[in-house]
Amino acid sequence: MREVRTLFVDASEEGVRLDRWFKRRWPHLNHIQIQKLTRSGQIRVDGSRAKPDTRLTAGAQVRVPPLPDAPPAGEKARLDPRDTAFAKSLVLYEDEEVLALNKPAGLAVQGGTKTVRHVDRLLSAWGEGLTRPRLVHRLDRDTSGVLVLGKTPGAAAKLSGAFARRRAQKTYWALVSGFPKPGEGVLDLPLAKRGMGDRELVVPADPKDPDAEAAETEFVTISRAGSRVAWMALRPRTGRTHQLRAHMLAMGHPILGDPKYGNEASAGLSEGLKLQLHARRLVLPHPSRGTLTLEAPLSAEMKAGFARFGFDEHEADPEPFGPGRRR
Structure with a gap:
């Protein structure tokens, strides 16, 4: 496509992220290409700059710049x-x-x-x-x-x-350095991106910072291995990049196995471990009926962490944030 066009967001696409809106229409575009087009201001929503994670509203006008052509039919490698x-x-x-x-x-x-x-x-x-x-x-x-x-x-x-609309309840399991006090609560701490590419980090920011985005994480301690390591349930109330990892570091209890958001204490406990963060449970409305409750078994990486510190996954309540949970 070699010309600039203006397209309107359909009513059925209310709330869809901008990058996903593009991917639906031009599936050959990758995330990096869309990110560059938004960052340079070539993609705009209602005449203003927008980010890839901008949520679209029905009737919004999207400026679509010239895009690279899709590969010819048959050129795309078939899936092995x-x-x-x-x-x-x-x-x-x-x-x-x-x-x-x-x-x-x-x-x-x-x-x-x-x-x-x-x-x-x-x-x-x-x-x-x-x-x-x-x-x-x-x-x-x-x-x-x-x-x-x-x-x-x-x-x-x-x-x-x-x-x-925050109707999806996400529960993550994480193994973190130390023993958080208090053992449960909500961390309300804005975050901002700093750096570029592989060196980009998400860090705590002043709410008045123009780059700051609101970020809230609910947390509960499920179990602990003395004062060394805690097994936490984390529920992001917002969906910022690296939110859980940045928030736990800001609390002074970074997630084990995290080379990007760690400290000296977590590094010493993480030897041989991969990132100890697992999207355990997701509860959300089914598109046409009832409620979906989805649960993923522990990965091999998380099993290694549980084995090292003596945690048993069967000890956890399915819903650790519920009013009737075990204390």
Whole structure:
């Protein structure tokens, strides 16, 4: 596409993220390309600059700049049968509208310049075009656990809307350095991105900082290994990049196995461990009926941490934030 166009957001796309809106129309674009176009101001919403995670409203005008052409039909590499089998092995739940995967640690959700194997590519196992499932939220590359997708445009829009309106309850498990006091509560601490590329970090910020974004995390201590390590349940009330990792570091109790958001104490406890963060449970409205409750078994990386510090996953309440939970 070589010309600038203005497109309108459909009513069924209310609440959809800008980057996902683009991916639905031009699936050959990757996350890095969309990020560059927004950062340079070439993509605009209602005449203003916007970020990839901007939530769109029905009727909004999106400026679409000239985009790179899609590769010719047949040029895109077919999915290897082994990758197809691998993708299908990740399924936690599937019906005609919803697909839920148990994303392994180390597998990126979307591709980039140096990332050729990722969840978005593996979705070709379900077909292309309208039959291809659509991402509605993300997990960090090294975070394992529940990842939900919409199998139709309408289902994807409704699932995205549930996340945008905070109707999706996400529960993460994490092993952190030390013993947080208090053992439960809510951390309300704005965050801002600093740096670029691989050196980009999310750090606490003054609410008046123009780059600051509101960020809230609810936390509960499930168990502890003396004063060395605590097993925490974390519930992000907002969906900022690296929010849980940055918030736990700000509390002085970084997540083990995290080379980016760690300190000297966590480094000493993390030897040989990968990131100890797992998207354990997700509860949200089904696009057409009832409520979905999705739970992912522990990854091999998390099992290694549990074994080292003597935690038993069966000790945890399924809903650690509920009023009737065990103390």
